[in-house]
Amino acid sequence: MSQELGITVDKHQDTSEWYTQVVQKAGLADYAPVKGCMVIKPYGMKLWESIREDFNDKITSTGVDNAYFPLFIPESYLEKEEDIVEGFDPEVAWVTHGGEEELEERLAVRPTSESIIAPFMSDWVRSHRDLPLRLNQWANVVRWEATDTRPFLRTREFLWQEGHTAHATEEEADEETMLRLEQYKEVIEDHLAIPSILGYKPEHDKFPGAKYTTTIETLMPDGKSIQSGTSHQLGQHFAEAFDIKFEDEDSEERTAWTTSWGLSTRTIGALIMAHGDDDGLRLPPEVAPTQTVVVPIFQEDNQEEVMEYAKGVVEDLENSAGCGCGNCSCGSDLRIKLDDRTHRTPGYKFNEWELKGVPLRVEIGPNEVEDEAVTTVRRDNGEKEMGVDREEFIDSSKDILEEIQASMYNELEEYLQENIREADSKNDILSTIGKNRGYVKTRWCGKESCEGEIKDQVSAEIVVLPFQEDSKPATIQASEEEIEGECAVCGEEAERWAYFAKNY
């Protein structure tokens, strides 16, 4: 592979440089002139469109309506909810001039939209019949973060969806919060093939003003955790600040309960990190813009014959599948590419598609033509099968892709389980994180100061409090046993299991 095309560093030796190279060389993103901002290139955009479509289908089929709220939030609106001001003010980009004129009031470029959506919820909700009100927008947001910006993982402008809902009761708001968290899990685990840990954020780390914040955390190959989505039960805090009231069945005025939840282009960062290897991206078939690439291998004298056979294979593949509706076989849900470029060698093409993470490669040369066969190479494990009967391959190609998807998930699930280590003293926590990274599972009293003692020394923090039998929402499967024992840091009675990790 040419130096320019290929990844020149080992993923595990220099994860940071490896990430930068993959993002650029696989054509996912580029650096914008404004520090900390990015350009999402077509290949990266296809990943986002796939994630967006997957999640959008889930929410719109469970009662959510898309809408669009203004980019600009007047400063006075931000100030109506003091936790929001405190939480976001340091990272707000401010518009002060329109054309030549200075504005009377500064406008915030939205860092999140609670403060602009809540007033409209207040307007639109009159009666219990207007509830639940479930809104979502796909939008850009800006947070003027100073440090550690990286394409997808942390950028000053990013794309996301933000859901905002209002409900008549606390219980319904709880259910909503958990439903969206579960749907994030489906996106992350089923679509992106990344296993995850669900749970609460510690009280001191929740969304400004929220009753509680839930998170979906995924473990990266460098042992750091990525928060891949958050879902907040906002209690009645915002409803009170913005006056979201309704008349109930008995004509009594009551205050609504609200939630908000978001998933961003950061998930693309997690996807790259979690699955990539020294040759570049590895994409799970569900999200891959191209699932199968067919590369013909020919000389001048057999070009026509090989190309014709390759085209036939692509056609047969397309005819073998449906459009995703489940009732037909029109082939539009198989994403196949025939690489018929003549100015590139097969070797160059192999490397390029490996770099771009295409899950399945089909090689077709004169031998394959003669044998009515194909050669297949899996991107996930490099497995090559020669002389696969053509008909057999057509029939099984969907199964192969499903197997790749499952196998990529299982590989990471094993890695995740290996990297959750229990510790029961402060020193134990520190040395485990220092030595192995990953998650350190420990009993915790609930005090911020105990987390602080760890944070000060190894810059790891509590990233998630997994749901437990005794403190889990009704709709969630608890993943942790009940707790009994002392806080590993201070020795007082433990309240719950906590997972320490370094994070993005």
Add this chain to the structure above:
Amino acid sequence: MSQELGITVDKHQDTSEWYTQVVQKAGLADYAPVKGCMVIKPYGMKLWESIREDFNDKITSTGVDNAYFPLFIPESYLEKEEDIVEGFDPEVAWVTHGGEEELEERLAVRPTSESIIAPFMSDWVRSHRDLPLRLNQWANVVRWEATDTRPFLRTREFLWQEGHTAHATEEEADEETMLRLEQYKEVIEDHLAIPSILGYKPEHDKFPGAKYTTTIETLMPDGKSIQSGTSHQLGQHFAEAFDIKFEDEDSEERTAWTTSWGLSTRTIGALIMAHGDDDGLRLPPEVAPTQTVVVPIFQEDNQEEVMEYAKGVVEDLENSAGCGCGNCSCGSDLRIKLDDRTHRTPGYKFNEWELKGVPLRVEIGPNEVEDEAVTTVRRDNGEKEMGVDREEFIDSSKDILEEIQASMYNELEEYLQENIREADSKNDILSTIGKNRGYVKTRWCGKESCEGEIKDQVSAEIVVLPFQEDSKPATIQASEEEIEGECAVCGEEAERWAYFAKNY
């Protein structure tokens, strides 16, 4: 109909107030706290999503890749192309602070993205093999316009797509410009059922720095024209300013040709205006979020029976159609709603769905149940058919929707033709516009001053120069005969036909 729900003014007597009421009462948009900005409500968003999907399918199947470029453009980037600065500077919203700190350089909130996309094109294009490069983004843009803001029609922030392409030759850039204009025509005419006039903008009214600008104009019921989309051939102007060069087949360095083209949420304004009537919206079936609404009419004693029958009709309808792939009949391309609310009367429901413009209403009461029939009411012409055989209706429902779509287009096409009036003197132009509005077709010498004389007196301008046999792009069907005669204003030799109109 309750005063609150219904439209209280006559569309033709007070179009402006009528528009405002429809936008708000049909749930399309709301006013944002920042003047001139809007909230797109769920029903309005569904219209935008439909337009977006329709156009996105067209461009992605003709070689365009979606990407995403930064919201913020450094002032120095805007200044690299002086026409852009002059054209957009007065309407730029400026970010001057990030968090607490004043920025070293002001950032423009993008009014359009040529200046931020061109530098990346310059980076990404090396060889003739990288051309054509066709990028598009779906994004929000901000233009700090001072006056006449109205939801959808003219807002300071709006949603749009902007396509940006680079080509090896002038001819290819011409073809690209016209291809996208033709695709706009398909969206406007086939999807939104609004007839249009295609052509050039006058030289003095083209996009800043462009070689030429083409436009698609649609006529509104108040006789004003709306520019519904524009496609610009940018020549080599931007490529030179931003250094978009490539090595051709002979290893010579050459400068590329670029185009840009945009369609915005303004089209929703055109849709509302063009088709609405005194009862509210009228939506063509292709773009309608709900195409058919089934309203059961029952008393307490027959509720169960009527509801069951109505549900059966909906099921049968769904089973009668495909998912749009053309190969199956899974029903997902028919957008049907059963209005089973029990706290609203049928009369209220009729009015509400009329207000929201649902193309076809199906009424089902005890009589229909007994007769194995349905009653249908068309929104476009109010035509009511009672006792339509149930099976017959199921079989023909798609045809009815197609007929509504065609009939809505034809109605406007007739209106358009009636409102193109020829004039051959300055007084004739002035009086025709004064009396009738609509388009005034006239011979024009090409001088801005001749347009100015009209503009000064009746605030009408040349909105489009229709394509003519002698000055049309190769791929476009010319709609105008050759010209011979004198400019209606100054009497010098005419260069082409020009359409004067008041516009939005």
